[in-house]
Amino acid sequence: MPELPEVETIARTLQQGKADSPSLVKHKITRAEILWNRTIAEPAVKDFKRRIIGQIIQKVDRRGKFVQIHLSEDVLLIHLRMSGDLIAGEGKEPLGSHPRLVIYLDKGLQLSFSDARKFGRVWLVADPDTITGKLGPEPLEANFTAKIFAERLSARKRQIKPLLLDQAFLAGVGNIYADESLHLAKIHPLTRSDQLSASQAATLLKSIRKVLINGIKSNGASIDWVYRGGGYQNQFRAYDRAGEACQVCGTPIVRMVVGQRGTYYCPDCQVQVIG
């Protein structure tokens, strides 16, 4: 489920709280229950349980697709991968349909990491940079300019879509928002990154920002049973729309596989540059 807008939505919810979800801030961790050992990437399960007890949650935010829960001593990093979700609430029974890690807090609260496919991972580290340090720039940060983006694109010779999915190149964009950005920018998913003009690079960065911001405004996208709450799927231009008319030109949207990922594009609007 999670790309930048979905992760941002979850992090904000845990930070601020909302009607059905208490804020985690200022709560103290009393215990950790681990229901699937491989969920814990670092440190060893036994050390994880011991070390997290007594720490106080100070802030929840995001870096790339990682949720960062800042504690009094450490940072808890959570990557939701394909099917992970974080649910805050009350009670002693693990929340969610597939709980893998439950962090119990004071005042009867808990934070449950539910993850059907067991791909998600959690790190408890003193310095988050040891994990997130390899990530590329945040697409929404103002100091990430079109010029820098263009330079990074021309430094590589890769197909643009898989490059956008490379978290070391750009942090936070996933399969849906890559397709949506490329459609909005009218760039074919297989275009080589070093073939993009400066103006195309600028357009692409604008498009990426637009779809991410709109995704956040909609609280992310809910396309199947995994995620709940978001509404961005109602604004999809290309993703999961094979056979439907392109909103711009009416040509049917095509699905192909690029880098083993389903890829949707308009064969008329998104013309591949030959070279």
Added chain:
DNA sequence: CACGAGACCTGTTCGC
């Protein structure tokens, strides 16, 4: 360096 295939996993949907 760029790319494709296989792993890691479970749940849902599709086609016959």
Added chain:
DNA sequence: TGCGAACAGGTCTCGT
């Protein structure tokens, strides 16, 4: 209805 195949918001590792 049943049952296997195909597919899924991600990322890592290996071989070419």
